[in-house]
Amino acid sequence: MTATHEVFNQVPPLAGHDLADDPALLDGLAREGAGAALAEVHALGRLAGTEEAQEWGRLANEHPPALRTHDRYGHRVDEVEFHPAWHELMRTAVEHGLHGAPWADDREGAHVARAAKFYVWRVDAGHGCPISMTYAAVPALRQAPELAARFEPLLAAPVYDFGLREPSGKAGLLAGMSMTEKQGGSDVRANTTQAAPRPDGTYRLVGHKWFTSAPMCDLFLTLAQAPGGLTCFLVPRVLPDGALNPMRLMRLKDKLGNRSNASAEVEYENAVAWRVGEEGRGVRTIIEMVNMTRLDCLIGAAAGMRQGVTVAAHHAAHRKAFGRYLIDQPLMRNVLADLALESEAATTLMARLAGATDRSVRGDERETAFKRLALAVGKYWVCKRWPAHAAEALECLGGNGYVEESGMPRLFRESPLNSIWEGSGNVAALDLLRATLRGPQTLDAFFDEVDLAQGADPRLDAAVKEAKDAFADIETIEYRARRVAERLALVLQASLLVRYGHPAVADAFCTTRLAGDRGAAFGTLPPGLNLAPIIDRATPKIG
Template sequence: MPATHEVVNQVPPLEHDVAADPALAEAVGRTDASWVVDELHELGRLAGSEQVQEWSRLVNENEPVLRTHDRYGHRIDEVEFHPHWHDLMNVAVSHGLQAAPWRDERPAAHAARAAKFYVWSQSEAGHTCPISMTYAAVPALRANPELADKYEPLLASTEYDFGLREPSTKRGLIAGMSMTEKQGGSDVRANTTTARPAGDGSYRLVGHKWFTSAPMSDMFLTLAQAPGGLSCFLLPRVLPDGSRNPIRLQRLKDKLGNRSNASSEIEYDDAVGWLVGEEGRGVRTIIEMVNNTRLDCALGSASGMRLGAVRAVHHATHRHAFGKALVDQPLMANVLADLVIEAEAAVAASMRLAAAGDRRDDEQEQAFRRLGLAVTKYWVCKRAPMHAAEALECFGGNGYVEESGMPRLYREAPLMSIWEGSGNVAALDALRAMGRQPESVAAFFAEVELAAGGDARLDDAVDRLKKDLSDVDDLEFRARRVVESMALVLQGSLLVRHAPRAVADAFCGTRFGGDWGLAFGTLPAGTDTSAIIARARV
């Protein structure tokens, strides 16, 4: 029988240590978190393993299923997951990616956690949603010391204990967030859910929530209109007496990506909640949670960019066309190097902001973090979808096929720009920070100007930015452009100070020098693409 099918010129499977990432290693080295390096590589090898890649595939192909009632007609409001969802969650929790840093006395615990989150997110993005929310819930919950004392140790536990039970009886807890309503979206002050005092220290909540993240969580932070105005509340799924809190899961959202994770519409049917913070100060209370999840949005986007760049470089290294490997063809090298540069700029900025989270007693660091986080969340998350599309295209038709993993990365990429405030919300939040906290502008430029004199193109960009900010006319109309410029000079300053010369020079020559097109792969002649691409070879 003649041979009719021979497999040649196909790329070998990619298994690697995700933590073998020079930009990440350099960022961790700038903190006091050297103690986390061995654990990073342990997580990295697992994240890049064939086993975990298979977990990831299965949890996305076998999506969560809502079970509103049992066979007898009793309301149960449960979400059923593929078993490997729990495997992924167990790894994340056991490594302290949720709230563990809040009770970790080791130096740079939050920067270490950010590095682990960045590494493990490359395994599967959907399950990191409840992990992120649990991390972010702690500082908000501390507005009610009694609730914090009761639940914080369990939120910070490194034991994953799935199941519907009274929270204080469990070995570890997962927290969700429930703010958005169908008539309001980001305008949470338009929320109509009501909360009336019950006379025993609790409140009764009635209303509908349009997006409730991770509805299988043990408890939720939510916003509702109390007599004193919009307020923040903690609602457990199981009440202290063991009965179920009447939080009704109406349906799961049918989403573009993030398919492994359950997002839901819910109704509070006289649900029991406890006030967190003061009545009328719900937004101020829950903003502590939002600021931390916004950091995870940037980290998640940076993680996806790194994954896309590594996969593209791996494919181009092993795939041949027109007589040589794709990676050795000048135009493909241009594209790949540009993808690597974008990913490195994203991780540098995200990890710098994570490091500021460990310096909560330093007023200048917190002022820098307030503004820097808003601009970085805007820009890094905005770049991720374009980056994913270009990385996918490096595979040609193979990248458009689900088996490559690239379509899932592509569908996931827009989420981080929407979650916790879409692009306009993030840009306007940056303007709000500058207006309400002028010290944040000074702190931002103090950080950027640490690179002064390192590259004339960066210096010129900083000068132009200062002029843009001094012109207050139509500033809101120009917000995206201004915030983009702020993000770029922050990234540029970090790369000039810390990255290899080839990376920093290419970044400044394109993002500031005007010698750059509108698409990835338009780096100028003379760029050391080989040195840049080498940083994404695994």
């Protein structure tokens, strides 16, 4: 192509930086007891910032997985083929312990360190699904000690061993979850898949699953109706004798986003299954897994917000319009600061919940009670905020943000998923009500945490009183559940920022999110706020 003129005012690629260079993340890492993992988090952050890693993410999405139901001879194989970039992403995640490593690590803060690494390794969201489910499978599997003793070491092993082979003979395993059915969706008690017991202690499953993500995993926790009611089972892809378990992959879903990851419709044709937990207690058994994956939904949304605002700030720092860099123009600074506020609040909350998870695993009952409510609240709010945040971050790049090469359309397509996965907005909002009604101590623990900032900011004090008063009218509380969830999330985020955040961030958050001094869109902050440190904390440092 002929060079007709010199092209200038182009933004350099955002590469060669450390994705762990994130003040809110690093402060949370130290505060929640995982400071010893700082070097590991930075190492992964630097890798995530390389052109090579970013190219893995692009290629894995440009070349989505393909289902092979039969081989050349007509034999049923039910295999999923992936681009090599997917395997590089998975190998990196597993070797860095983003899957089950904390379950084999007795050190304080192991789950916080894992959360931080899951947060910085954000070059592709799709491969995070099997990584997250493998992490979450362990506490549920421990309801069957014999199965846990057999498989937990392999679920925690830092070895990515892809392929359909007998699980015990592999160097490392991945686990999935298969719950939803056509007629029920989130209402898993409406499941109709049947589980028939056999004399050898196994069960045979007959039925379907409408949405099974990561069907190439080695093991699946699933729900089916046993004689004693809805029960949790472990289903292997390959049986001990080496034969394929008749878990038939009917087709892969054609999804809005998350395209690098395979999600399948599955039919069980007398598939062999091992019971996990007691018959009739399937929801209570698998909820341990669900709560862990809900944490990862929140982490993923917080990571997506951070990615969006850093790309926007990087673009604004290098792009001129109307004679000035965008980042120096007042209205763009308003937008960037508002995006950064949302991101920092999400990251700070993520770190606190990761710490609560770590202490809960170690038997801290108060932290368990706090996490029970705060996780439902946080999952609801942070995941709800991400789509609007992603759209605004994309718009900061103008038309350049709307083309695939920018990466922003992929980020935008990912953004609605986490609010749907592991319980949509209504499910999460109703779950927080269920938590308060079944265990009033959860509400006490939640407000005990929030009240640690009492007296530090009058706007926060007023908002906390309003949040507490929301529980006075029980008659309408289900109708108001989303408003209750939103208010609880905002007072918790504000309390954490007032106690631990940068003063400019805390002041701007309380002014706009609690006192209501902003419009409906991002970029409507009022005058008088100190925006410089807020924007600076969100602008990536290259080199």
